[in-house]
Amino acid sequence: MNDPARRRADAMNAAEENFAGARLWAATRAPYLTSALFALTALIHEDAPPRPSADEHWNVHLNPEATAAAPVPELGWWLLHHVSHLLRDHHARARPYAPHVGEPPPDSAHTDVERWVRAADAEVNDDLDDAPADAISPETLGLPDGLLAERYAALLDLIDPPPHLRPCARPPFTGPAATTELERELLARAVAADIQARGTAPGGWQRWAQSALHPEVNWRARLARLVRRGLSRAAGRVDYSYSRPSRRSAAAPSIVLPALIRPLPRVTVLVDTSGSIGRTALDQALSELDGVLRAAGSRWAEVICCDTRAYPAQRVRSAAHVELVGGGGTDLRPGFTAAQATGADLLVVLTDGDTPWPDRRPRPYVVVCLFGDDHDAPGWASTVRLFEDGHDAPDRAGTVRQP
Numbered sequence: 001m002n003d004p005a006r007r008r009a010d011a012m013n014a015a016e017e018n019f020a021g022a023r024l025w026a027a028t029r030a031p032y033l034t035s036a037l038f039a040l041t042a043l044i045h046e047d048a049p050p051r052p053s054a055d056e057h058w059n060v061h062l063n064p065e066a067t068a069a070a071p072v073p074e075l076g077w078w079l080l081h082h083v084s085h086l087l088r089d090h091h092a093r094a095r096p097y098a099p100h101v102g103e104p105p106p107d108s109a110h111t112d113v114e115r116w117v118r119a120a121d122a123e124v125n126d127d128l129d130d131a132p133a134d135a136i137s138p139e140t141l142g143l144p145d146g147l148l149a150e151r152y153a154a155l156l157d158l159i160d161p162p163p164h165l166r167p168c169a170r171p172p173f174t175g176p177a178a179t180t181e182l183e184r185e186l187l188a189r190a191v192a193a194d195i196q197a198r199g200t201a202p203g204g205w206q207r208w209a210q211s212a213l214h215p216e217v218n219w220r221a222r223l224a225r226l227v228r229r230g231l232s233r234a235a236g237r238v239d240y241s242y243s244r245p246s247r248r249s250a251a252a253p254s255i256v257l258p259a260l261i262r263p264l265p266r267v268t269v270l271v272d273t274s275g276s277i278g279r280t281a282l283d284q285a286l287s288e289l290d291g292v293l294r295a296a297g298s299r300w301a302e303v304i305c306c307d308t309r310a311y312p313a314q315r316v317r318s319a320a321h322v323e324l325v326g327g328g329g330t331d332l333r334p335g336f337t338a339a340q341a342t343g344a345d346l347l348v349v350l351t352d353g354d355t356p357w358p359d360r361r362p363r364p365y366v367v368v369c370l371f372g373d374d375h376d377a378p379g380w381a382s383t384v385r386l387f388e389d390g391h392d393a394p395d396r397a398g399t400v401r402q403p
């Protein structure tokens with residue numbers, strides 16, 4: 001008897017077998033990812049897209065027919081691809097690019113998510129050979145390699161990716177959590193330790209292992225926390241406003257309706273461009289800040305570059321649009337004056353701290369991002385120390401001071 005149920009069962013079996021073979025193939029290709037590959041759970045079901053996809057609980061969604069028919073190396077490549085997303089925590093890192101819960105989605109929400117998905121593929125495929133012809137990588141995008149997805153996301157805001165490139169498939173639903181968050185974290189640390197011990201993995205994996213093994217130097221999380229706190233304190237000082245038109249006023253154009261929403265706090269970023277800070281470090285800090293501000297619902301910031309004088313404020317909607325000007329000596333005080341003139345509620349300062357500071361606490365809430373550990377910021381500022389990726393100083397990077 002060759003009824004549909006029987007054919008389905010055959011496809012399921014063949015898919016399962018092919019998955020097992022592909023996983024072994026992948027483990028041979030990248031031995032340092034073996035334990036991660038074997039932590040995957042295969043969910044074989046009809047709703048899965050033709051190409052493998054994975055959810056945040058480490059379930060790989062496999063289409064029975066397509067998986068049964070796929071060559072083992074092709075299937076194995078996709079397993080490596082998705083394990084890379086999972087280990088690098090791309091699902092959590094996507095959150096700043098997703099629409100905010102409980103808010104009407106901004107017009108850009110859809111494109112932001114698409115941009116993130118492409119950026120995450122660029123980070124992952126950078127370290128994977130033999131990608132499919134339509135895969136997104138720094139090379140196929142014409143962008144520099146070795147960057148993090150957050151940076152690719154900022155760069156993708158400036159270019160149109162070639163239309164034939166396709167990001168990886170997304171699963172139709174999130175499967176059951178077979179492991180706890182702690183187990184997944186321990187798995188990531190074990191993989192990272194293995195990568196460091198072998199020393200043969202591609203550069204992107206080495207850098208990832210370094211940061212995974214030193215979560216205490218995660219200045220990104222601290223920066224995000226301080227900026228969020230700054231925004232909420234600033235929001236508490238801002239009045240309700242009639243300045244924004246209500247959504248309803250479009251439907252009733254002759255009536256002026258008050259907009260009963262709080263305006264977002266005004267964010268100004270003061271960048272020390274005196275020349276003592278590396279361009280890479282500033283870029284990294286700016287793109288990180290980009291993600292943090294997006295996550296907080298802020299869609300633009302004024303940026304003021306300052307060496308010994310403050311340059312005209314740039315109003316940007318992404319870190320990639322910031323033009324870094326300056327290069328002289330350092331005195332950030334004119335920058336503080338200019339920032340207060342923009343009406344900033346929250347002022348984020350990027351500096352190595354080798355500058356005279358204002359004598360008094362400025363009106364805005366101030367978060368100082370200090371590069372390196374040679375200098376300190378005044379007591380009225382919240383401070384986070386930033387270290388360039390790959391040059392983290394574990395004992396000092398966690399230093400955060402609140403006023």
Ligand SMILES: [Zn+2]
Nearest residue numbers: 085121167168
């Ligand atoms: Zn992908």
